[in-house]
Amino acid sequence: MDTVAIRHLYHDTDKYQGQIVTVAGWVRTVRDSKTFGFIELNDGTFFKSVQIVFEDQLENFKEIAKLGVGAAIIVTGNMILTPGQKQPFEIKATEIVVEGSCPSEYPLQKKRHSFEFLRQIAHLRPRTNTFSAVFRVRSLAAYAIHKFFQERNFVYAHTPLITASDCEGAGEMFRVTTLDPKNPPLDENGEVNYKEDFFGKMANLTVSGQLSAETFAMAFRDVYTFGPTFRAEKSNTPRHAAEFWMIEPEIAFADLKDDMRLAEDMVKFVINYVLENAPEEMAFFNQFVDKGILERLQGVASADFGVVDYTEAVEILKTCGKEFEYPVYWGCDLQTEHERFLTEEHFKKPVFVINYPKEIKAFYMKLNEDGKTVAAMDLLVPGIGELVGGSQREENLDVLLERMAELGLKEEDYWWYLDLRRFGGTRHAGFGLGFERLIMYLTGMTNIRDVIPFPRTTGQADF
């Protein structure tokens, strides 16, 4: 169909003014008097709607005047500038064709709806201002991530989702199976015989693409994954989902410093990209969802990120005079309250905390020379706390094996991962960024269920 996107009317107003145009979209409101009326029409290509003016010369004037909110229509008319009015231009309709009507049961009538209510109609909520803005920002941020890495010549690796190895020894995984759910085949010991399952062994949904990404970094130097990951954690909180997307770059011939520089550049790039490409949406969030978010994001994009050693951070927290809910001591995992104090009140800018005690970090992180800490980094940002977590990886085979033995991880489960240290191993590093966390940070939305199109959480896999 030859129609023009409302986005283009706004971006190329000069080109279209005075022209006959055809637009297609959905009715947000209709107001009418006896001889004329106004329709606010949104086509989803732009955050703002366009005003349609229609008069009783239209042969279907009465039908149009009674259109329900949500109806799909195609409008042809003259686009004229309306200086001094709220909207910069309007379309004087010469023809309006009803493409699809919308009865009054339509749940998105013109009024405020709670986010809880809108989750129950997740198939319709992208039609609201808030979710239109959220999901456009999500789309733009995803593209910004790809653009950032591709322009730096990183190779995008699709790491597998179904896996027969529990990468992080994390437990809490979903089983993937085609076995008879009621009467699974048993082996001679009376245990479930996974040899008869689809993959010939027990398979799960991955919790991270990192270990696979490392294999690619040892071939391409700079790589990234960006795909879904899963946690079967029964946490019913606003921050946990069972299915979410992760970005995990991995860089070879690189150390923790390179890793931090990459994370800083990436975060700034994504923020700037979204601010530039969704100014209307970001202004909406700033006005209605999280006042001050624009200033906060602009601050992060222009700040020099700080760096502080974990040991020093613990000292700062212990001596700052502030009461925390969770006690602070060397060896403790930092809680959100600690992280936010550091970035918001002490440093007043984004800050990397580095060199954490090895006990609270994963087996693959590089052991520092002190034998107590690992070359890990968490990026803390105002408003949220931890945004990115990463580390230099242990490239020394002996040290890695020792660490795995301490944690009871079996060598044979990691043979291919260990090969990376046997055959031309190098210093390398990487980090993980939870994509939903990033979107919450960019939009000010506070529930992970409201930044994923169709969220999957405990007890919830509708749509």
Next chain:
Amino acid sequence: MDTVAIRHLYHDTDKYQGQIVTVAGWVRTVRDSKTFGFIELNDGTFFKSVQIVFEDQLENFKEIAKLGVGAAIIVTGNMILTPGQKQPFEIKATEIVVEGSCPSEYPLQKKRHSFEFLRQIAHLRPRTNTFSAVFRVRSLAAYAIHKFFQERNFVYAHTPLITASDCEGAGEMFRVTTLDPKNPPLDENGEVNYKEDFFGKMANLTVSGQLSAETFAMAFRDVYTFGPTFRAEKSNTPRHAAEFWMIEPEIAFADLKDDMRLAEDMVKFVINYVLENAPEEMAFFNQFVDKGILERLQGVASADFGVVDYTEAVEILKTCGKEFEYPVYWGCDLQTEHERFLTEEHFKKPVFVINYPKEIKAFYMKLNEDGKTVAAMDLLVPGIGELVGGSQREENLDVLLERMAELGLKEEDYWWYLDLRRFGGTRHAGFGLGFERLIMYLTGMTNIRDVIPFPRTTGQADF
């Protein structure tokens, strides 16, 4: 680390010539005589390697001369042009630091390896020429897809992977569960009680994001998904994988013609992007994997795609005088042999076959006025047959309900999908492109296992 990517040496040769540079990478070959030697060094940032010259003035000359294939090294030296030689320049090393050695057990010694063998070391195969080329092309093609849609203002929707509804009524799905595999809880009827499972009902891995994408198209007009999909089909063929990536755009206020135009533009865009951004890799495929692939792809990128009605295509096949393995009759599903005949021998260019019998197509495809065919399209391309499959969707609620009843699909399972026809429904269309199929098409690789980093197939989920 401050090193320069070998890619930049090739792309900015003038800038670096005569300069002292530091490069880091992996040894492909070492040749040495008593007083000097050559190393072919590849760092994965570029398809080609760089030649390193080293002499016995290096204090670790003997160590370097004995370096194993695959070792990781960091080289500093003078980059000088070598006119008239095979390589355009080389680096005269003043220092070579061994970052990680590589023993002779390294399975990738300099010789030809079969693809079968390399699948068993999928963690190392990206270090070979073939797989370096395949996975760089895969990365570039993925980016090209995003670039194509984003530049047209499509919204990227992350549709869910875990789903409680079997979208296409296709069967063959993987169950996702956290129930006790051996003794699952049973309900009062003695059946597995999925109410106790993680999501409170039976959940599977999705076979398509289309139905979810349609909900977004009814808000944003133009959207696409690009994510993993799954089939639990026990087909052990070179074309089937249990986990693969799909691209599924969906466009509102659009019909089959718009859909075909979009598919044609997208295919051409991706081909051109890969040809422009991976000329070395594409030349390699043309020389060693699939002679003629460059010409074929260039042909597709510059062709006007044809269109033929299914009914006419069947006539062509019946009267062409060629013997086919599978019989041709009105109502039959076209096989690869038929598809390839049409595109390669009859039309001699890419061709859309449209308006298929409804019996061989999915329930959601728009019924044509003849009551017998649906507004479906398959794009056939030389060398492979079907590359894209799509359709206009049935937007008429009554017709859709009738079709679902014929096929025994339950209305209550699709309440939200049907809502899209109740509330401001519009003409809309979309298609699906199997990403691995596209990569096979772009590279000439003939086994799907060789275009996915870590393939998952029947009996196989290693790494």
